[in-house]
Amino acid sequence: MTVKPKKGRIVIDSRLCKGCYLCISVCPNKCIVISEESNEKGYHPAEFTETKDGKDRACTGCALCACICPDIAIEVYRE
Amino acid sequence: MTVKPKKGRIVIDSRLCKGCYLCISVCPNKCIVISEESNEKGYHPAEFTETKDGKDRACTGCALCACICPDIAIEVYRE
Amino acid sequence: MNKKLLMRGSQVIGEAAIRAGCRFYAGYPITPQNELPEFMSGAMASLEGGTFIQAESEIAAINMVIGASMAGARAMTSSSSPGISLKQEGISFLAALELPAVIVNVMRGGPGLGNIAPSQGDYFQATRGGGHGDYRTIVLAPAHGQELADLTEKAFEYADRYRTPVMILADGMMGQMMEPVILPDPVNLDTLPPKPWVLDGAQGRPSRIIRSLILDTVGMEEHNWKLERKYKMISDEIPRAETYMTEDARLVVIAYGTAARIARGGIKRAREMGLKVGLLRPVTLWPFPERAIREMSRLVKDFMVFEMNTGQMIDDVKLSLEGRSNVHFYGRPGGVVSTPDELAKAISSLYYRQNLKKEG
Amino acid sequence: MNKKLLMRGSQVIGEAAIRAGCRFYAGYPITPQNELPEFMSGAMASLEGGTFIQAESEIAAINMVIGASMAGARAMTSSSSPGISLKQEGISFLAALELPAVIVNVMRGGPGLGNIAPSQGDYFQATRGGGHGDYRTIVLAPAHGQELADLTEKAFEYADRYRTPVMILADGMMGQMMEPVILPDPVNLDTLPPKPWVLDGAQGRPSRIIRSLILDTVGMEEHNWKLERKYKMISDEIPRAETYMTEDARLVVIAYGTAARIARGGIKRAREMGLKVGLLRPVTLWPFPERAIREMSRLVKDFMVFEMNTGQMIDDVKLSLEGRSNVHFYGRPGGVVSTPDELAKAISSLYYRQNLKKEG
Amino acid sequence: MKKTVFAGFGGQGVLMMGYVFAVAAMRDGKEVTYLPAYGAEMRGGTANCTVVVSDEEIFSPVASSPDFAVIMSKPSLLKYEGIMREGGVVLLNSNHVSRPLTREDLNSIRIPAVELAKELGSERVVNMIMLGAFAAYTKMTSLDSIMNGLSEIVKDINPSVMKLNRKGLDRGAEYILKGDLQ
Amino acid sequence: MKKTVFAGFGGQGVLMMGYVFAVAAMRDGKEVTYLPAYGAEMRGGTANCTVVVSDEEIFSPVASSPDFAVIMSKPSLLKYEGIMREGGVVLLNSNHVSRPLTREDLNSIRIPAVELAKELGSERVVNMIMLGAFAAYTKMTSLDSIMNGLSEIVKDINPSVMKLNRKGLDRGAEYILKGDLQ
């Protein structure tokens, strides 16, 4: 019996993100990368790689990233 | 084999004595009593009942009295 | 009116505090004020909603008072000189946080461990702020048993009114002595003005912050000037001094607390010798009754400051006068209590030295 | 002569202390003086017989200093305003026990937690004794990097000479700023005067006691007068003030430390505007250079006290003058550092208000 | 204005004597102060207090130049004899203080209070005997006032104890009034 | 008397720039002060310092109305643009600060220091490039003085690092002198 994996999505507030990349270190599905752009504070924020309507979405909405994010920069949505 | 008990003697400085009577409580040979006289400070000092040349001297010079005397009011001599 | 009772000074403070609505006391033993916490330990236990804590130290005690005051209680702590030194950080915080509280200092001889005899060595500390930063503490100086009661009541009132720590500056003699006292009626806690700043959980209102950290220098400057305006208002509103035989005086003694009491005796004797001497007694040490002294200087050209120390209040007298009259000093530090006779001698010696006997 | 170095103020104090023979430092972190203990932690470790202790609190630190001083060491502690409040009991003990020690206060904005910007809010505490009892602390007020070095050396010298605690009153700007400094030569510890009172074990001499408890009031009074005589001697011997452009001045600014530095700038600008303004800078805050000010009042009728607080030293200026001249005040509390321009404006406004421009 | 010092060892009820006397005088309508001595001396040492009674304001409650002294122990005599006002009166518990005064300008009244107390069957009333004698001699208050003072101070006192106290007061007063003085 | 502010993020070597410049100027025989900003701001935030260089006594070391600003980050520009002296000059690391100045009375000089550093093979010398440009533009000190300052401050520095630093300084100066300005 295969359980249909839940689909998830996160929103990173790039103004709050300080680029600690702990989210990247804990995401089991490698859905987060470092942005090329730097924000107002000079950090390169974390960036979610998937879009709401994208194909092959890996993010499960497990919220591990948000759980460890020190700056409450991540909101998590799950279907 | 009987050990000849040592003979002892104590000298109580009645000016130092504060009448706590701990010496009396520990003397195994009941050689100390409360004096009738009171000293400068109003205490009735402890008094040694034996004299150097007295007969039937019970004091062994064990120094228990001196050991517990809070006011270092007792000197102990032993033969 | 309540019955006249023969009461020990420290107990008078305690009773009066409770009648003034004090419901929190934290303190740490130190002679000569132990009777106050001892009294409080029993009194608070038998009082609904009353808390007594024997703190682990003076520092803990003043910080407990900070907490109790944040929570809205009329709160008090007491100690004696070395213990009051330890409370200085906390007192500076009380002032900065704008928290009401009453601190009793039953002064003893100092500095250091000193002795437990009555002294007035902590005047500077009390009036100049022994703690850090620009702040002031209201300082009340009772001189006898009845005033211990009355000024304790006032202390709580001022503390709440101005949201600021108030110190009662007494000494070991006052604390130990028994005198007849009529205690004030208890206040009704429910009729006290509300405190719309207390921390009691944000139920139904935005959350509150009580803090003294203001990293931004502009905000800090603003806060300091706000405090300063408050201190100015206090300086306008509450300075108090009492006079005794000053109407025709050519020499006026300035003394507070126990020293003032002795001074009255000395002055009475001096009057008996025909010397025109009076007393001005500051009841509030901060704010100092500058105006009363300045006004007196229009008629009086010689003031004699009498303190149980090497000369501290004399600064405030000079600052009040700014050269308008002569300021002399008689004082004995270290817990020595002068006698009225001794003071009469000091007075008469000064009187003749200044040639005040001359027809005027 | 030693090489000119660009050094941070806190490090200057540390280096100068060690060169002055300081072999014991105990302190507790607090901004803005952390660089001093940090420097000491490294410097003492590489110094034969040098001790650095990061104490568990400011109170522990000052008491460790008491111990080290009893044992004969030149000893120092440092902190910033709230931490200095906590040391008040210890400072009173040092004074009472007649122990030399150096205490550095790198002042910050206050009261309470305040902020870490440079401020002069602790003047009263430093000069009046925030601790209990009749005592005084020598207070030195450096105004620039070189003086941090020179006065640190002096502080140890005075402490030993008078057997009394000496405070160096600095502020965060001085502590953080780097300036060119020439360090003094290290003293030879062996050539310092012996201390025939230290506790080092009674080998070959009667045992010694260092204590401040004097239960007998007569003895305590005697001790207090003894201290008082010492304070009198210090007041005669070491007051120091520096003047700048005062020869023809009609208005003299009185300021110390960082405020004095800014005042020089303001005065220079005011001079450029043609105003006859000078500066008197107290280098010792206690004893206060009363005489220098009093003498100046023969020619100068207007003084402007400039402080980074709401007005504290102004009392000492008034006490020095006793009404002989007008005393004005300009100050900003809470860590605001005025600019020379701003001060020039304040000066010129006062200058015209007092009508000092008139032909003289 | 009259100053009285009560002095003796701790445990002799010395402070109680002064306290009761002060309350009595207050209820008589006088100005009073009561100042216990306190020191770093540990317990078991000396105990003393000063009571000032006056028709007018009292300036100094301290024991400088007292008019009267009630002395219960030898060290107390030593301590206070020197500071008495000229012509002052020392009431001595003669069972504890045998030596005569050294100052000639003072009057002394010797009361064998321990003996008298034993006669009454309880050494506990030594201080009441002294107080009764003191009141009778100085006439500064009445025995009734003292009894009132006692019941004001000591709540829930056992009636039999009160009776005993009264007996002590009476006996002390009687000793003075009957001229039993040695 | 000239005031310069060096400002950027922590980690950009901003404080080092100011420090080296101050030492260089001191060895040139000038009066100098160096004041780092310190705050309760945790690390990773902004870093800045103010250097005053003068032929005469320096009264105030604080950053009021600076003549020059060396700006390494956007927030720093925001912070300091407003307080510059009229006619002041802002040297910008244009790779980090892209936006133009808002004040029209200031001159700005844009140096693509990150790019230039990359050309030199190490991003570590960004600050040296800025410092070189600053020195060349203001002529307040020489590159040699700066190199001397560097070796006075950083003991035991690796010669190859020193060389790289020199290259950075040269490149920055060259950028100014060659008129590469955009």
Added chain:
Amino acid sequence: MEKLVFTRPRYMKKAPFHYCPGCGHSIIHRLVAEVIDELGIGDKTIGVPPAGCAVLAYDYFDVDMGEAPHGRAAAVATGIKRILPDKIVFTYQGDGDIAAIGTAETIHSANRGENITVIFVNNSCYGMTGGQMAPTTLLGQKSTTTPGGRNKDRDGAPIDLSQMLALTQGAAYIERTAVNSIKNIIKTKKALTKAFKVQMAGIGFSLIEILSPCPTNWKMSTVDACRRIDEEVTQTFPLKVIKDETA
């Protein structure tokens, strides 16, 4: 249907944190706010922030907050709680605050069994003042006042305050957790919940010591700082329930 499953908790204000990247303080803040929300005590909670990196905690927590002098939070909280026994009072303290200058206040509050909750953030250094040695600094750890590493003979060994507190009769619940990994974060939240529940039940003093990364003063990457907690810090300060009087 997509649902928002993770967002800023109700009792955290919207303000961005001033902490360094990867700092444990802000994780702990969030957990405390979540627990307050979940226990429904937000409008009767009073917090006492420290002097320390978290000195501005009142800018983040949306509950009543009152500042204590450095180290004295437990005494201040004692005063508040004794006056308002029905409210929930917590302190938030750094390791320097609680285990150095505040040693006495903390121990005696625990000993009196003050019914408060103490959140003790152990980052093995003085963060706010720039990385000096704290009572909890590990042996050998470099700090700005132990440039050669903490030396037992000169500086003493790290102190285990929680163990000491456990010796007091008034301490009801003491646990040591960490926020360096998801697993530990979840455990920390549970521990915090338990601690507040202990207070709500009036059982006595509760304290959660939380090992927290300080990448800045440890001079490490954020990920390495988290790893250091597992590999080094927990050797000296093992994660466990240290005392539980509720059982």
Added chain:
Amino acid sequence: MEKLVFTRPRYMKKAPFHYCPGCGHSIIHRLVAEVIDELGIGDKTIGVPPAGCAVLAYDYFDVDMGEAPHGRAAAVATGIKRILPDKIVFTYQGDGDIAAIGTAETIHSANRGENITVIFVNNSCYGMTGGQMAPTTLLGQKSTTTPGGRNKDRDGAPIDLSQMLALTQGAAYIERTAVNSIKNIIKTKKALTKAFKVQMAGIGFSLIEILSPCPTNWKMSTVDACRRIDEEVTQTFPLKVIKDETA
């Protein structure tokens, strides 16, 4: 031939003690003086007396003595010892002094392993100030600030500082003894000897906690006070070696 076998020890001055009859302080004084004499360290010993009934200890000990503010003896001793590591430094402190106001100084001195000897006189009350509750006052014990007896909920339970200190790595030797009987007095002297020897050997912090009768504040006869120690006080504070790192 008769020999003097017991007399005032060399390092006790001739002054009569000011202590109450039956007070343990003076017994402890004598023992310390005897130990100093027997170890031959009298002319290199420096004592730090407390605020407390023993505040005048310098009037009795014939060694160099320097006064500390109340509770801070361990910090003062730290200063002395660090400057004079070859001298012998001891503090003499009451239970209020050491376990209330001095909590932090004591714990941190122990933790640093300061090579000093602490004599901790536990008489379960504040003697000098007139019998207030001390941190060591037993539950139910009446004092002037616990008129109804010490109540765990209001006042907390007695604190066992020695056990806490034993948790520090710097504490080398800690023992609890008593001076209420000959047997215990002898043991106390042995313990004191050991403590000073630990210091002489440079092993670290040594402390002897001594249960001591205070008949005055316990309102008991001297003999009953001694008995109370056996029957009551040792129930809360059992006599034993609490830590021994010399083995």
